[in-house]
Amino acid sequence: MDTLSPSPVCVRVLGGFELSGAGADLSLSGKKLRALVALLALPPSLGWSREQLTALLWGDRDEELARGSLRQALAELRRLLGDAALVTDRETVAFDPAHVTIDAVEFGALSAASQWDRAAALYCGDLLAGVSLPDGGFADWLLVERTRLHDLAVRVLSRVVGTQSGDDAIATALRLQDLDPDREETYRTLMRLYAAKGDRSQALRQYQLCRDRLQRELGVKPEPETERLFQQIRSPVATDPRPSPHEIPRAEPLSPSGAVLPGSPPGIESRRSRRWWAAAGLAIVLLGGIALAAWLHPWQPSSHAGAASPASGPPSIAVLPFENMSDDPQQVYFAEGIAEDLMTDLARVRGLAVIARNSSSGYRGKDVDVREMARDLGVRYVIEGSVRRAG
Numbered sequence: 521m522d523t524l525s526p527s528p529v530c531v532r533v534l535g536g537f538e539l540s541g542a543g544a545d546l547s548l549s550g551k552k553l554r555a556l557v558a559l560l561a562l563p564p565s566l567g568w569s570r571e572q573l574t575a576l577l578w579g580d581r582d583e584e585l586a587r588g589s590l591r592q593a594l595a596e597l598r599r600l601l602g603d604a605a606l607v608t609d610r611e612t613v614a615f616d617p618a619h620v621t622i623d624a625v626e627f628g629a630l631s632a633a634s635q636w637d638r639a640a641a642l643y644c645g646d647l648l649a650g651v652s653l654p655d656g657g658f659a660d661w662l663l664v665e666r667t668r669l670h671d672l673a674v675r676v677l678s679r680v681v682g683t684q685s686g687d688d689a690i691a692t693a694l695r696l697q698d699l700d701p702d703r704e705e706t707y708r709t710l711m712r713l714y715a716a717k718g719d720r721s722q723a724l725r726q727y728q729l730c731r732d733r734l735q736r737e738l739g740v741k742p743e744p745e746t747e748r749l750f751q752q753i754r755s756p757v758a759t760d761p762r763p764s765p766h767e768i769p770r771a772e773p774l775s776p777s778g779a780v781l782p783g784s785p786p787g788i789e790s791r792r793s794r795r796w797w798a799a800a801g802l803a804i805v806l807l808g809g810i811a812l813a814a815w816l817h818p819w820q821p822s823s824h825a826g827a828a829s830p831a832s833g834p835p836s837i838a839v840l841p842f843e844n845m846s847d848d849p850q851q852v853y854f855a856e857g858i859a860e861d862l863m864t865d866l867a868r869v870r871g872l873a874v875i876a877r878n879s880s881s882g883y884r885g886k887d888v889d890v891r892e893m894a895r896d897l898g899v900r901y902v903i904e905g906s907v908r909r910a911g
Contacts, residue, residue, distance in 0.1 A: 529601050529611060529620045531561045534627065535645025535670070539600075546600050552577050560606075560615045561622040562647075562665055567722045576657040631672055636679045640692070643673040660900075662833050664869055674700045681709060686695050689713050701733055708746055715753050715909050721751045737868075836899040838875040839863040845908040855907040862903070876898055 532538040537554055541548045548554050555577055559568060574586035581589065594613065598606060607614045615622070623642055630639035647666040653659075677696040681689050690713050697706045707730035714723035727742070727750040734740050742750075839862055842855040867874045875897055890902050 523797070529605050531557060531615075531620060532644075533558050533561055534623050534643055535649050537648055537651045549596065551653050553593055553596060553660050554651065556590075557597070558648055558653075560613065561620075562624055563614060565871045570610075571613055573611065573613060576661055577654060579657050600686070627669070631676050634679075636676050637685070639676045639889075640673075640680045643669075643676065646670055653697040659871070661837060663869070667869065670699070674703065678705075683754050686713075686717065687790075689826070692728055702737055704734065704743055704746060706732060710750055711746075711749055711753060720753060724750070727753075754905065823830060834873045835872050835901065836873040836875065837866060837903065838893070838897045838899045840893070840902060840904045841906075843906040845906045851907070858907050859903075859905070873899075 529539070529541045532540075532646075537558070539548060548557070556573065559573060559576065570587065570590060574581075574583070574590050578586035578589045591886060594608065595604065602619075604619045605616060607616050617625075623644075624647065627639055627642045630636075630642065647669050648662060651660065672697065677692060677699065681696060684692055690710065693706055693710050693713060694701070696782040697710065700706065707726050711723045711727045714720070714726065727746065728747060731742050735868060839859055842859040844852045844855040863874060864870060890904065894900070894902050
């Protein structure tokens, strides 16, 4: 495992939770305190305001009690970590990066610097994996951040495996497969690596695993490229399944947050492209919703029968039919397809409840306030959007 840069305090949130200072583990007294440390470890670009922190952690209390709870938690952190670890004023709270090292932050920085091997070594698992923490607004924030870091880890490992060969490449690809078992490209990579090693049975087994997984989880068949590779390996006169240099895709540049930057090479499969747009939509919508939740209490459900409380249970979301912004009425189907793809991918996110399509389709073309929609549908978040097709 790669080591973090030395500093008086070290916070590890990838794969669990660990707080240490001066070489010794520091124990925290409760769930809310651990959640506060996690929030301060991964702040938004402008930092956390006290109102945001109290809304995410103590949103069920009135404002004065919530502020008192935050002051008490910060006093406990100062006692454990020292005054230098925290930078506070009347409005904001932050960790001092000169005194606190955070594994998730270094993971993002190493990824942005294309130091794939070091970044991969730091990623020990999902954000706060296996840690019992508060629900409510914090759970929504955790879902977004966990997804962002998970997807960045997938991209990092895919670049690492591209620089390796033999058993090292197989080990990295298996790790990537465990991280994202629906990623069809990883199965093809393992098929090629096992075939190049002369292990034809393992190469064919990877195809079977891929086929069964896609059918069971997504209801689809393997892509034509996967089928062609399978036939090449199965045939006694198979050609070399290893890709030629011109077939190996160029690594897309990443921003510090892990997003693919403009200028990336073409050729991404349509299914993966739709998944990317759906994931981007999910991140944008949930981040926006969390920003609102930091300032506003979630709206209350409708009083009529059948409306579930959006403030209880898992985060709930409804995807409204997207508006066709082009002059071509035929593109209505395209807009609806984008919304349905987004709904399908959202439904696969663990811990997120997505309302059925037939419940939200009744709002197509209606000018209704989004809060009223949320109350009627009994959800915490609503996605509405428009599509204009070009090219």
